[in-house]
Amino acid sequence: MTFLRQALAIAGKDLRSEIRSKETVNASLSFALVILMLFSFAFDPSSDQVREIAGGLLWLVYAFAGTLILNRSFARELVNDCLDALISSPASGAQIFFGKCLANYLLLMVVECVSFPVFIIFYNARWPARWALLFLVMLLGTWGITVIGTLFSAMTVNLRLRELMLPTLVYPMLIPALMGAISLSTLLIAGEPLSADDTIWFKLLAGFDVIFTMLSLALVEIVLVG
Amino acid sequence: MSAVAIEGVWKFYGDFPALQNISFNVDGGRCLALLGRNGAGKTTLLRMLAGLSKAAKGSITVLGGDARAEKTRQRIGVLGHGIGIYEELSALENLRLFASLYGIQNPRQAAMEWLERTGLDRVSDGLVREFSRGMRQRLAVARAFLHNPALLLLDEPFTALDDRAIAVLQGLLKSALAEGRTIIMSTHQLREALELATDVALINRGKLAFRGDRSAEMLEDPGWLYRHYGEA
Amino acid sequence: MRLKIILALSVLSGLILAWNLHTMFLAVPDELNQGAIFRIIYFHVPAAITSFAGFFFAMFASVGYLIKKDLRFDSVAASVTEVSFAFTTITLITGSIWGRIIWGIWWTWDYRLTSFFICWLLYVGYLMLRRAIDDPTTRARLCAVLSIFACVDVVIVWKSIEWFRTQHPGPVLSIRNGGGMAPGMEAPIWWNFLALIMLATALILIRMRQEAMQREIDSMRRYAHAF
Numbered sequence: 277m278t279f280l281r282q283a284l285a286i287a288g289k290d291l292r293s294e295i296r297s298k299e300t301v302n303a304s305l306s307f308a309l310v311i312l313m314l315f316s317f318a319f320d321p322s323s324d325q326v327r328e329i330a331g332g333l334l335w336l337v338y339a340f341a342g343t344l345i346l347n348r349s350f351a352r353e354l355v356n357d358c359l360d361a362l363i364s365s366p367a368s369g370a371q372i373f374f375g376k377c378l379a380n381y382l383l384l385m386v387v388e389c390v391s392f393p394v395f396i397i398f399y400n401a402r403w404p405a406r407w408a409l410l411f412l413v414m415l416l417g418t419w420g421i422t423v424i425g426t427l428f429s430a431m432t433v434n435l436r437l438r439e440l441m442l443p444t445l446v447y448p449m450l451i452p453a454l455m456g457a458i459s460l461s462t463l464l465i466a467g468e469p470l471s472a473d474d475t476i477w478f479k480l481l482a483g484f485d486v487i488f489t490m491l492s493l494a495l496v497e498i499v500l501v502g
Numbered sequence: 503m504s505a506v507a508i509e510g511v512w513k514f515y516g517d518f519p520a521l522q523n524i525s526f527n528v529d530g531g532r533c534l535a536l537l538g539r540n541g542a543g544k545t546t547l548l549r550m551l552a553g554l555s556k557a558a559k560g561s562i563t564v565l566g567g568d569a570r571a572e573k574t575r576q577r578i579g580v581l582g583h584g585i586g587i588y589e590e591l592s593a594l595e596n597l598r599l600f601a602s603l604y605g606i607q608n609p610r611q612a613a614m615e616w617l618e619r620t621g622l623d624r625v626s627d628g629l630v631r632e633f634s635r636g637m638r639q640r641l642a643v644a645r646a647f648l649h650n651p652a653l654l655l656l657d658e659p660f661t662a663l664d665d666r667a668i669a670v671l672q673g674l675l676k677s678a679l680a681e682g683r684t685i686i687m688s689t690h691q692l693r694e695a696l697e698l699a700t701d702v703a704l705i706n707r708g709k710l711a712f713r714g715d716r717s718a719e720m721l722e723d724p725g726w727l728y729r730h731y732g733e734a
Numbered sequence: 735m736r737l738k739i740i741l742a743l744s745v746l747s748g749l750i751l752a753w754n755l756h757t758m759f760l761a762v763p764d765e766l767n768q769g770a771i772f773r774i775i776y777f778h779v780p781a782a783i784t785s786f787a788g789f790f791f792a793m794f795a796s797v798g799y800l801i802k803k804d805l806r807f808d809s810v811a812a813s814v815t816e817v818s819f820a821f822t823t824i825t826l827i828t829g830s831i832w833g834r835i836i837w838g839i840w841w842t843w844d845y846r847l848t849s850f851f852i853c854w855l856l857y858v859g860y861l862m863l864r865r866a867i868d869d870p871t872t873r874a875r876l877c878a879v880l881s882i883f884a885c886v887d888v889v890i891v892w893k894s895i896e897w898f899r900t901q902h903p904g905p906v907l908s909i910r911n912g913g914g915m916a917p918g919m920e921a922p923i924w925w926n927f928l929a930l931i932m933l934a935t936a937l938i939l940i941r942m943r944q945e946a947m948q949r950e951i952d953s954m955r956r957y958a959h960a961f
Contacts, residue, residue, distance in 0.1 A: 278605075285603055288599075292591060293590040296591075296629075297590055299730060321849055335663060357584020360549075361584075362603075364575060364578065365603040401683060427804075431863075435866045441863065451852055451891060452894040452896075480897070491886060498875060499569065499875075514871060515870070515871065558871075
């Protein structure tokens with residue numbers, strides 16, 4: 277219980293900071309909208325093409341916009357050496373990490389939920405019938421992005437080239453999760469039925485989330501404390 | 503009973519020894535002034551005591567336990583180079599956050615109490631980013647003392663403080679000592695530190711050059727220590 | 735002593751490679767469907783196995799460092815990763831050439847090549863992280879964690895790309911077209927594998943020597959600047 281209490285205290289702090297300044301969410305949302313627009317130049321959004329690449333488009337937007345939020349996650353603690361204050365407090369590395377994951381997850385979900393209707397409008401897609409299932413895919417996929425991104429944010433926080441290193445490290449790691457999310461999203465947005473084969477993607481997403489959450493919770497203390 | 507026991511501690515940056523075979527104790531209720539030039543290793547040592555980094559060799563026992571143990575961290579107050587408070591939160595929110603992280607039963611009450619003690623109660627709802635520098639420093643001091651720690655670790659606390667903040671800090675340190683708490687303070691401001699100090703340690707190029715009680719001589723002539731033990 | 739080992743390994747591997755080249759080009763006949771180019775698999779497959787094994791080897795060295803805090807483990811991890819990176823590059827290039835000759839395209843998203851490309855990217859990340867950190871202890875610690883993450887990810891990547899490509903079938907680079915290979919044809923793969931492993935080991939040992947010397951230089955430099 278203490279674990280959750282400490283994590284929630286830190287999550288609350290991150291969210292409160294963000295709601296006051298709104299800087300990260302605004303940047304992330306603007307970025308998402310710009311990418312959606314840029315893609316519309318690259319792929320002429322006629323109906324057929326969109327069907328095939330919808331999932332891919334969506335998750336590329338989410339991954340790119342998400343990186344902005346994730347980069348800030350530990351970087352915001354460098355101001356006034358707040359990271360040291362947190363680490364020397366009774367909160368463990370895992371508690372700090374999990375709290376930040378919760379906050380990042382919420383912010384990412386907000387950006388995604390706002391971007392999705394915009395995507396539907398820009399690309400003349402239809403609102404998917406099985407939107408609840410699509411929402412589940414978003415929940416699972418976003419957690420994967422959040423966990424990896426937050427851990428690597430902790431890892432790169434003190435590096436000179438932080439903004440460059442985070443995407444370089446994170447994107448290859450995310451490929452399995454993105455593949456699962458993209459496959460499922462494409463099918464669901466196109467309104468096609470999910471076969472038994474496709475449930476493997478749910479398993480992949482869930483497995484990815486569980487494995488990397490546990491690995492991160494185990495190793496984050498080593499990353500934060502030298 | 504030693505509050506802090508440092509035994510054969512080494513710290514490396516690569517193969518370069520930043521701290522070499524440091525060993526000394528600090529008894530409970532004492533105030534140690536940790537002296538040394540820039541780059542001598544004071545901050546490195548304090549960070550290890552605060553649980554922010556680990557020694558490569560040797561052992562550090564803080565308040566009877568490992569520096570990184572949760573029980574230990576709960577009883578340590580740290581004031582480093584950075585003030586460790588959040589710009590986007592109010593003074594009250596900052597202290598409530600740390601109060602809750604330190605497991606204080608009634609965070610709001612403790613926070614308000616310390617805002618009063620550092621003269622910040624009237625700006626409790628003000629955002630830190632609008633505070634003056636002196637106000638920020640007083641809030642940082644409040645954060646460090648908030649949970650009534652048994653051990654206080656201060657890294658150059660008097661540097662860049664304004665007069666009011668210095669007065670507040672000195673008052674708090676004196677009453678902390680009177681309450682039997684232990685203080686380890688690295689400093690360049692010899693006079694303010696030596697006034698409070700009961701013990702002195704000098705680190706020179708990563709090695710312990712001197713460890714002893716603070717004498718009257720040192721107080722009269724703060725440079726005495728450096729002249730006698732500074733070049734190793 | 736170590737120099738002698740390195741020399742011995744290099745010479746032996748050179749000899750085996752030379753003998754294999756002779757076998758490959760003169761003794762083994764052209765394969766039925768693929769023609770002369772299939773000989774490239776004699777390099778492609780061993781390089782692939784070596785580079786893939788590198789991930790796991792590096793991960794074990796990284797775990798070793800985190801437990802023992804001895805920088806020599808970090809040297810091993812870094813050297814293995816660098817050499818594996820080189821072999822991954824060879825795998826990708828030979829795979830690409832193979833694809834070009836057989837299907838006329840320079841790249842195919844067949845699941846093995848794709849997985850290897852991701853491995854390549856993960857290696858690049860590791861190497862970039864090494865460059866980005868100056869302090870050797872911090873570098874060892876963070877790279878060790880990255881190495882563990884990358885290895886776990888590689889396992890997941892392989893499985894998931896296999897599933898993905900069964901849904902979107904495309905050309906597949908394979909040495910077994912409908913069954914096994916004739917026994918005479920398979921032997922050079924294993925011999926080449928041995929040669930490449932020895933070559934890899936020699937390179938890793940050379941790299942580790944470099945790391946040790948670099949550490950010594952670093953610490954002397956710090957001494958010089960400090961005093």
